[in-house]
Amino acid sequence: MLRLRCCEVIPTRPLPTENGWVTLDGSWPVQAYFTVNQTPLEPRRKLHHGKCLPIDVTHCVRADANKLVVRINRSRHDKSPFNYAVAIEVVGFATRESITQACMKRLVPSERILSTIKKAMTSDDDDLIMQPQCFSIHLFEPFSNAKIFDIPVRGQDCLHREAFDLGVFLDTRLERPTQPPKDRISKVDVWRCPICKADSRPQSLIVDGFLVTVRQELASKNLLKTRSINIESDGSWSPVREAQDDEETEDEATPAPKKPVEVILIDDD
Numbered sequence: 166m167l168r169l170r171c172c173e174v175i176p177t178r179p180l181p182t183e184n185g186w187v188t189l190d191g192s193w194p195v196q197a198y199f200t201v202n203q204t205p206l207e208p209r210r211k212l213h214h215g216k217c218l219p220i221d222v223t224h225c226v227r228a229d230a231n232k233l234v235v236r237i238n239r240s241r242h243d244k245s246p247f248n249y250a251v252a253i254e255v256v257g258f259a260t261r262e263s264i265t266q267a268c269m270k271r272l273v274p275s276e277r278i279l280s281t282i283k284k285a286m287t288s289d290d291d292d293l294i295m296q297p298q299c300f301s302i303h304l305f306e307p308f309s310n311a312k313i314f315d316i317p318v319r320g321q322d323c324l325h326r327e328a329f330d331l332g333v334f335l336d337t338r339l340e341r342p343t344q345p346p347k348d349r350i351s352k353v354d355v356w357r358c359p360i361c362k363a364d365s366r367p368q369s370l371i372v373d374g375f376l377v378t379v380r381q382e383l384a385s386k387n388l389l390k391t392r393s394i395n396i397e398s399d400g401s402w403s404p405v406r407e408a409q410d411d412e413e414t415e416d417e418a419t420p421a422p423k424k425p426v427e428v429i430l431i432d433d434d
């Protein structure tokens with residue numbers, strides 16, 4: 166599928182990168198008219214659709230040279246800001262398996278991640294008044310905040326150290342189940358980081374090799390319930406012990422009768 170999108174841009178800055186572009190909201194200026202190969206396009210505006218949506222141009226495009234024409238109907242005396250960019254976007258399909266395999270090829274080695282963390286902690290930036298002696302990373306995946314990730318990923322533009330779980334992220338992109346059940350696919354424009362809203366399309370995800378090793382080590386010590394770790398400036402790390410851990414230890418010493426488990430369904434919409 167090919168689609169046309171128009172977004173407002175800041176004229177004093179370079180055009181956004183692809184990762185930045187996909188995070189911009191669409192905007193169809195009322196003075197602009199678009200044709201592809203002389204086929205007029207009807208912008209899907211906010212008034213009728215809740216927000217400005219892309220236009221599907223697949224049916225207008227041929228396997229040859231194509232021509233997109235944008236006409237601006239604006240008085241030459243009109244000096245109001247008019248700064249827009251357009252892009253033809255390609256929308257494709259990928260299976261869960263192919264996304265997972267491709268992500269694993271973009272695993273950032275543990276040493277590289279750890280060296281950037283250590284560098285940030287030992288930075289001698291004059292603007293920083295106080296350097297943290299240790300650095301904390303929350304490990305539970307953000308959708309449930311109830312379990313550690315299996316495959317820790319984040320967008321390549323994300324500036325935070327926390328990761329989200331690839332499997333849960335893919336599950337939560339899918340459309341609602343239908344009755345009768347059928348194969349579910351995801352929507353197109355739902356690929357934003359759950360932590361910082363940066364671009365997190367499948368091709369923009371990286372796997373955090375350091376957190377992969379953290380998970381392996383915690384698993385080997387039966388500590389997968391660890392919510393967060395502290396990293397020291399020398400790169401060593403340790404699980405953060407919480408008050409709840411102590412309570413669990415006491416509980417184990419004098420086991421209480423088990424209560425029935427309540428299951429609460431949480432709808433992400």
Ligand SMILES: [Zn+2]
Nearest residue numbers: 323358360361
């Ligand atoms: Zn992020």
